[in-house]
Structure formats: C-alpha cells, structure tokens
Amino acid sequence: MKIFKFTAISCLLAFTVINGVMPAFTIAGGLIDMGYGSRGGSMVSGLKRSEEPIQPIPISFDDDRPKIELGKKLFFEPRLSKSGWISCNSCHNLSTGGADNLPSSIGHKWLFGPINSPTVLNAKFNLAQFWDGRAKDLKEQAKGPIANPMEMASNHELAVSILQSIPEYMGWFKEVYKDEKITIDNVADAITAFEETLTTPNSRFDLWLRGYDRISQSEQEGYDLFKAKGCINCHNGFGVGGNSFQKFGIAKPYDKDTQTLGRCNVTKNEKDKYVFKVPLLKNIELTAPYFHDASTWSLSEAVNIMAEYQLGVTLSRDETNKIVAFLKTLTGDQPSIIFPILPPSTANTQKPDRN
Amino acid sequence: MKIFKFTAISCLLAFTVINGVMPAFTIAGGLIDMGYGSRGGSMVSGLKRSEEPIQPIPISFDDDRPKIELGKKLFFEPRLSKSGWISCNSCHNLSTGGADNLPSSIGHKWLFGPINSPTVLNAKFNLAQFWDGRAKDLKEQAKGPIANPMEMASNHELAVSILQSIPEYMGWFKEVYKDEKITIDNVADAITAFEETLTTPNSRFDLWLRGYDRISQSEQEGYDLFKAKGCINCHNGFGVGGNSFQKFGIAKPYDKDTQTLGRCNVTKNEKDKYVFKVPLLKNIELTAPYFHDASTWSLSEAVNIMAEYQLGVTLSRDETNKIVAFLKTLTGDQPSIIFPILPPSTANTQKPDRN
Numbered sequence: 001m002k003i004f005k006f007t008a009i010s011c012l013l014a015f016t017v018i019n020g021v022m023p024a025f026t027i028a029g030g031l032i033d034m035g036y037g038s039r040g041g042s043m044v045s046g047l048k049r050s051e052e053p054i055q056p057i058p059i060s061f062d063d064d065r066p067k068i069e070l071g072k073k074l075f076f077e078p079r080l081s082k083s084g085w086i087s088c089n090s091c092h093n094l095s096t097g098g099a100d101n102l103p104s105s106i107g108h109k110w111l112f113g114p115i116n117s118p119t120v121l122n123a124k125f126n127l128a129q130f131w132d133g134r135a136k137d138l139k140e141q142a143k144g145p146i147a148n149p150m151e152m153a154s155n156h157e158l159a160v161s162i163l164q165s166i167p168e169y170m171g172w173f174k175e176v177y178k179d180e181k182i183t184i185d186n187v188a189d190a191i192t193a194f195e196e197t198l199t200t201p202n203s204r205f206d207l208w209l210r211g212y213d214r215i216s217q218s219e220q221e222g223y224d225l226f227k228a229k230g231c232i233n234c235h236n237g238f239g240v241g242g243n244s245f246q247k248f249g250i251a252k253p254y255d256k257d258t259q260t261l262g263r264c265n266v267t268k269n270e271k272d273k274y275v276f277k278v279p280l281l282k283n284i285e286l287t288a289p290y291f292h293d294a295s296t297w298s299l300s301e302a303v304n305i306m307a308e309y310q311l312g313v314t315l316s317r318d319e320t321n322k323i324v325a326f327l328k329t330l331t332g333d334q335p336s337i338i339f340p341i342l343p344p345s346t347a348n349t350q351k352p353d354r355n
Numbered sequence: 356m357k358i359f360k361f362t363a364i365s366c367l368l369a370f371t372v373i374n375g376v377m378p379a380f381t382i383a384g385g386l387i388d389m390g391y392g393s394r395g396g397s398m399v400s401g402l403k404r405s406e407e408p409i410q411p412i413p414i415s416f417d418d419d420r421p422k423i424e425l426g427k428k429l430f431f432e433p434r435l436s437k438s439g440w441i442s443c444n445s446c447h448n449l450s451t452g453g454a455d456n457l458p459s460s461i462g463h464k465w466l467f468g469p470i471n472s473p474t475v476l477n478a479k480f481n482l483a484q485f486w487d488g489r490a491k492d493l494k495e496q497a498k499g500p501i502a503n504p505m506e507m508a509s510n511h512e513l514a515v516s517i518l519q520s521i522p523e524y525m526g527w528f529k530e531v532y533k534d535e536k537i538t539i540d541n542v543a544d545a546i547t548a549f550e551e552t553l554t555t556p557n558s559r560f561d562l563w564l565r566g567y568d569r570i571s572q573s574e575q576e577g578y579d580l581f582k583a584k585g586c587i588n589c590h591n592g593f594g595v596g597g598n599s600f601q602k603f604g605i606a607k608p609y610d611k612d613t614q615t616l617g618r619c620n621v622t623k624n625e626k627d628k629y630v631f632k633v634p635l636l637k638n639i640e641l642t643a644p645y646f647h648d649a650s651t652w653s654l655s656e657a658v659n660i661m662a663e664y665q666l667g668v669t670l671s672r673d674e675t676n677k678i679v680a681f682l683k684t685l686t687g688d689q690p691s692i693i694f695p696i697l698p699p700s701t702a703n704t705q706k707p708d709r710n
Binding site for chain 2: 076078083084085090093094095096097100101102103106109110112285286288297298334336337338339340341342344345347351352354
C-alpha cells in the first residue's frame with residue numbers, strides 16, 4: 001500500500017526539519033501525534049489549548065497493511081451489490097468528504113434511502129453507527145447496506161460467494177484471516193480496518209489546538225461563540241460530535257420532519273423519539289446537505305436551525321458568520337487513496353443482476 | 356500529481372538496475388519506451404519481435420500535469436451528471452479494467468444503455484470512439500455521455516455552470532486554459548488529457564515483444580494460432596484492435612443481435628450495417644461481457660464466436676484454449692491513480708436532481 005509508505009516518508013521529513021527553517025505550515029502538515037493520549041502541548045505561551053473540549057485528530061499508524069489493503073478493495077468493490085455497480089464508495093465517496101452530497105442516497109434500481117448518508121470520514125470516533133445508532137460499531141454497520149434492498153440489494157451469502165469465486169480474493173482473505181473460507185464477518189472486519197484509516201488530521205483548527213496560529217481572529221471568535229452559545233455541549237471531542245445521542249428539538253419541537261423517529265426505533269422507548277446521534281462536524285463544509293433529513297444545503301442556515309431548535313437562541317448575522325467561519329477551519333487533510341485495482345470475475349462468479 | 360513523480364522515480368530506478376542483478380521481472384516492469392517509433396529491439400537473438408504486427412504500448416510522459424490533474428478530477432466528478440451521482444468513472448471504472456462489467460451501463464434513473472460500454476483504457480489508440488465510431492476522438496466522445504438522457508442526463512450548459520460556480524474549478528481552468536470562462540470544449544479537452552494517460556504498458560506479451568521471455572510455450576502457440584487463423588488481420592497494432600471498422604458477420608451472418616446497426620447509423624450507408632469498430636484486445640481478460648451486445652461472458656466462447664462468424668473456421672478446444680491463454684498475456688499495468696479530492700459546491704451551485 002504505497003500511500004502509507006509515502007506518509008511515513010513525509011513524516012520522517014517532518015521530524016527531520018521540525019527544528020529547522022522550513023515554513024511553519026509545511027512542518028505543521030507533517031505533525032505527528034503518537035496516540036490519543038498525546039494531544040500536543042501548546043507552543044504559544046499563555047494558552048492552554050490542550051485543555052479545549054475539542055481535540056485534534058490523532059495521526060495513527062496501522063501496521064496491518066494487508067488487511068487495510070483488502071478492506072480498501074472491498075470498499076470500492078461493486079460486486080458486493082446485486083447490480084455489480086454500487087460500492088460503499090458510491091454513497092460514501094472519498095472524493096467528496098466521504099458522503100454523496102445528496103438528500104439521501106441513490107440505491108439499487110434508483111431507490112432513494114430514507115435519510116441522509118453520514119460521512120465515513122472519522123466515523124471511528126462515533127459512539128455508534130447510523131443516525132439512530134443501530135449498529136454498535138463500524139463492523140456491524142458495514143454489513144447493513146450490502147443486504148439493504150434500497151441500497152446494494154445483495155445478501156451476505158451472495159456477496160461472500162462472489163468473493164469466494166475469485167482466486168485473488170481467496171488468497172488475500174487467507175493471508176489476512178488464515179482461513180480458506182471467506183465470511184461476512186471477515187468482509188466487514190476488513191472494510192472496518194480500511195475505514196479506521198479514513199481520518200482527517202491537520203485541519204487548521206487542529207493545528208491551532210496544537211499551538212500553531214492557523215485560524216484568524218474572527219474564526220477564533222466563532223469558536224468562542226460556539227462554546228458560549230452552547231454548541232460545544234454536544235459537539236466536542238475528536239470529531240466535534242459523534243459521542244452522544246440527543247433529541248432534535250430540545251428548545252423547540254422540530255417540525256420539519258416528524259416522520260423519522262430516530263433512536264426510538266432501536267430502543268422502542270418513547271423518550272428516544274426524534275433522538276439522533278450528534279453528527280461529526282469535522283469536514284462539515286464538505287458534506288452538505290445537512291441534518292438527517294437534509295433540510296438545508298446552507299451551513300449558515302444549519303447553524304441558525306441548531307440555535308433555534310436546540311439552544312433556543314437567535315444568532316445575529318455576525319454571530320452566525322463567525323461560527324460558520326470557525327466550522328470551516330475543521331476541514332482536515334482528506335485521505336490520500338490509491339484507487340484499487342480489482343481482480344476479474346471468473347466463470348464461477350455470479351453475474352450482476354440489474355433488476 | 357504525486358503518482359507521476361512516483362512513476363518517474365521507478366523508471367529511474369529501472370534504468371539504474373537494468374544491467375544489474377535485480378530479478379528480470381522487476382527490471383522489465385520498469386522498461387521505458389521513448390515513443391511510438393521506438394519499439395525496442397529484440398534481446399533474444401534470432402527473433403525479430405519488433406516486426407510483429409502487434410506493438411507494445413509505449414510508456415509516455417506527459418508534462419502537462421495541471422491539465423491531466425484537472426481532467427482526472429472531471430473524470431471522477433459526479434456533478435457533471437444531473438443526479439450528482441454518476442461520473443465518467445461510473446461506467447469506465449478504473450478499478451475494473453476501465454469498464455463496468457455490465458451488459459450495458461446503468462444510467463440516470465437506472466436506465467440501461469443500448470450497448471456494452473467499451474473500456475477507456477488505451478482508448479487513445481482507437482481510430483474513432485464509440486462502437487459505431489460516431490465520435491472522431493476522445494474529446495468529442497467525452498461530451499456525449501454528459502448530455503445523454505440515459506447516461507449522465509445533464510446538458511453542457513448545466514455541467515459548465517456547475518463547474519463555474521466552484522472557485523477551485525475556476526482557478527484550475529484559468530491556470531490551464533488562461534481563461535476565466537469555463538467551456539464544454541475545455542472540459543472535454545481536460546478529460547481527454549487524463550484519458551490519454553490511461554494506457555496499460557508492460558503486459559507480459561508486450562515484454563515478450565521487447566525481447567523478454569515472459570510468455571509460455573502454449574501462450575506463444577496461441578499467438579501463432581491468432582496469426583495463422585486470421586484474427587491478427589483486424590486485431591493488431593498497439594491496442595490489438597481499435598484501428599479499423601469491420602462487419603460483425605463476415606463469414607456467416609451474425610444472428611444474435613440484428614437490432615444494433617452499428618456504423619450505418621453514422622454513414623447512412625447500407626453497406627455499413629452491422630459494421631463496428633474492432634475492439635481493443637489489450638486487457639480483454641478484465642472487460643467481460645464481450646461484444647457490443649455483451650452476448651457472452653466467456654472469453655473462450657467469444658473466441659469461438661469470432662472464429663465462426665468472422666473467419667468461418669471451427670477451432671479445436673486445444674486451439675481455443677491456447678488463443679485464450681495468449682489473450683490473457685495482454686493484460687498490462689493498470690493505471691495507478693490517486694483518487695482525486697473534489698472541491699465542495701457553493702451556494703451558487705445548482706443542486707443535484709435525482710428525478
């Protein structure tokens with residue numbers, strides 16, 4: 001997986017020059033965080049940025065490259081769908097923020113899903129997956145769309161049998177899982193390993209958190225407002241969200257979508273009606289339209305809706321603009337992916353079915 | 356565009372070690388052809404492989420990287436379609452041999468095209484584009500699917516206006532074309548520049564042509580049969596095809612598809628009925644199903660159909676197997692593409708329309 005070597009090299013370079021004379025931005029671009037525990041100390045005296053309620057995304061190194069490479073192939077594998085045309089990447093497009101920028105995803109036979117597709121970027125920071133949290137982790141999530149008739153419209157047996165009919169996949173699964181037999185659990189496990197690499201470190205705000213002056217005065221004022229108004233109560237941590245479930249309509253009942261029940265579908269508890277997983281705000285600039293119901297394409301409007309329905313406040317235009325300016329500092333380095341080459345089908349491979 | 360640097364480096368390495376002790380296959384993988392004129396001399400004495408009617412795909416260096424990089428973004432750009440979901444890569448998937456491995460492509464609203472999508476790999480070696488040759492070159496071809504209601508279902512004005520609404524695209528077009536105004540001609544020109552890089556050098560057969568012993572005895576016998584039986588008359592040159600139009604059904608009228616008229620649609624000449632561009636056979640192993648009508652998924656069957664309908668001969672099973680074995684030596688290095696990151700839409704960008 002060449003891209004990892006590339007990253008490793010650039011990181012080594014960053015180490016080499018970190019006390020040198022290279023421009024600060026270049027150095028910052030190569031900054032390394034050795035793990036979740038190390039948030040990097042402030043390099044600007046007087047500020048305790050390491051104590052902020054938002055943390056920079058750690059740059060991690062995963063050594064299980066065969067598994068990640070297999071997972072990448074599976075993520076882009078259209079034969080996991082009944083039509084042989086839809087892959088994970090169709091709805092979680094890594095070219096466009098890990099989402100499809102549609103109100104809801106287009107699936108098999110051009111059916112539309114009921115809810116906006118969340119980004120796969122940084123999804124490992126979510127406490128659970130899907131808007132209603134019905135999958136406890138990425139591995140459980142990955143199995144869902146393959147068998148959903150409105151999405152990839154295949155089933156687990158068919159998906160596995162297609163992979164099993166292709167000698168290259170048999171070899172890769174055997175290498176990674178020490179087993180001749182491909183299982184849907186291992187398919188999901190490999191996809192998860194790849195998805196866990198899809199983080200977006202080095203946003204300007206993350207660099208600011210690490211002590212570099214990478215945000216403007218009004219962006220910083222936007223962050224101050226984000227905290228002062230209460231947005232931070234739900235949107236915090238590595239992903240600036242993703243770590244709690246909250247009711248949509250705390251301050252005022254949300255009236256734009258009363259059909260989507262949210263977490264109540266999972267818990268069957270009336271108090272979880274209209275409760276959703278708080279979405280990640282990292283890279284939020286890239287993933288319009290917004291909210292589970294895609295009710296707005298405008299980040300400004302989304303901020304105002306949140307203020308009105310969640311916090312019960314009205315923001316001035318200047319306040320909204322500053323919060324939006326802050327949110328745009330949360331866009332990080334997008335994953336650099338070498339597009340995988342997939343092995344051909346064989347005479348034993350089930351043919352795609354577009355119907 | 357990191358990938359080009361990568362290629363250049365590996366080529367330099369190949370030069371360095373070409374007289375050294377590295378395994379022959381590694382050396383061969385980095386072989387360089389400086390242009391169409393230079394086919395490489397035979398390094399195995401006694402053979403004049405450079406005079407064979409098939410030529411190895413040249414490894415070319417294109418220095419217009421900003422244009423190629425822009426073209427790559429456009430090739431993967433779903434906003435060129437009405438739905439915001441279908442890109443050039445949807446049907447010419449660079450993960451799967453530059454084609455979609457479907458009988459015919461799925462387009463807007465899940466409509467099916469009338470004919471099998473040809474591969475984009477090595478398409479620059481075609482004398483014209485589309486099965487009926489109705490586009491004289493890649494640039495003309497690229498405009499077609501954008502506006503085809505059964506494919507991307509957009510129109511040129513809309514596609515251009517969407518790009519024009521995104522500042523990053525405006526900047527890239529200005530850099531490449533020295534013009535503030537984006538035009539559909541320039542969109543197609545950039546896509547073409549990218550597509551021209553999508554060649555697949557270093558197939559085992561190409562290496563054999565260059566003098567390396569990279570094919571087995573039976574594969575070579577397959578090539579001898581390919582010439583002796585007459586396949587070579589139409590399938591020759593860099594792409595092993597693509598350089599002439601021929602009637603499907605020379606020796607025997609083709610009776611499996613009498614609806615698709617082929618080149619006759621372009622020339623309005625009765626004698627061009629059932630005449631099609633001869634498809635490229637480079638990478639043929641990767642692009643099932645076969646023929647304009649996708650009438651078979653089996654390469655063996657495809658060879659037998661060609662023998663029967665084009666040459667009027669019946670091949671023994673052994674002969675078919677050997678020809679298929681030869682055809683599988685034509686799979687070259689697939690393009691190594693860093694998946695592009697696309698810029699976000701703005702408030703002025705026309706919203707996708709799935710209907």
